[in-house]
Amino acid sequence: MLLPPITGQDLSILLAVSAILLLITAELLPYIFGEKTLVSDVKKLRNIAIVLGVLFLVSIVLTYLA
Numbered sequence: 001m002l003l004p005p006i007t008g009q010d011l012s013i014l015l016a017v018s019a020i021l022l023l024i025t026a027e028l029l030p031y032i033f034g035e036k037t038l039v040s041d042v043k044k045l046r047n048i049a050i051v052l053g054v055l056f057l058v059s060i061v062l063t064y065l066a
Helices: 008-033 039-065
Strands: none
Touching: 008 039
16 A cells, blocks of 8 residues: 655644644653753753754745745
8 A cells, every 4th residue: 555645735734743742742741750850851852842843834935935
């Protein structure tokens, strides 16, 4: 069974959902497990979420300019 190719809109949605989920996770982890043990992990998650958000914005611009 062949899967359909990924379009620009599919990529944009995937990036947006991933960024939102990572940002929510980064904000909720300190409240669940304690802030002292996961400070570096939360910073990494937040940075990855920001990068995915920027990639989402770039993919939107590229989709509508093309």
